[in-house]
């Protein structure tokens with residue numbers, strides 16, 4: 001869902017403001033930036049060939065205009081033959097700042113959603129090997145499917161609960177929010193030391209083990225217990 005902005009001084013129509021629906025509300029959540037945490041579940045770090053021990057979190061970004069809404073289509077992208085699903089809980093901020101203390105971090109959370117960090121794994125792998133940035137693997141068109149948001153005033157701040165992804169009904173990814181290496185308040189605090197966080201920022205919190213390839217026609221059903229579901233078709 002996108003919101004058009006108008007001003008006669010623009011030389012052409014500006015891109016619409018990316019926005020997410022909010023469960024049980026007519027309001028929209030305008031998205032500012034999308035941050036993603038890498039390797040935030042030990043089992044996934046191991047499956048990708050990395051040390052599962054707690055090291056400083058690292059981040060990359062996706063483009064807000066690559067959000068795909070619930071029940072939408074993820075078009076199989078160009079330039080890749082190995083596109084993977086990564087099912088993640090998404091944290092949505094209603095305010096931000098710099099150097100946010102851990103104990104104040106949850107005050108900035110508007111709510112939560114279920115997201116897919118779609119990844120061109122072959123291109124990401126080449127970038128890793130060459131020491132190059134990850135954008136080609138992570139920040140391509142439609143790379144950020146995301147469900148409607150559910151407000152923290154409705155569900156609180158989930159710290160445990162199943163995180164699952166089924167492909168065509170078969171369970172592929174399974175984890176629990178209590179397995180997050182960097183918890184939500186810690187990731188917000190850490191990230192705010194590197195970037196000035198703002199209202200509208202989304203944080204994809206990392207994926208549990210079981211990532212794997214998708215193909216055209218696949219039906220992806222992601223769920224985060226206590227948050228919701230995300231249904232996406234690969235087109």
Ligand code: MN
Pocket residue numbers: 036037038086088117204206207
């Ligand atoms: Mn991810």
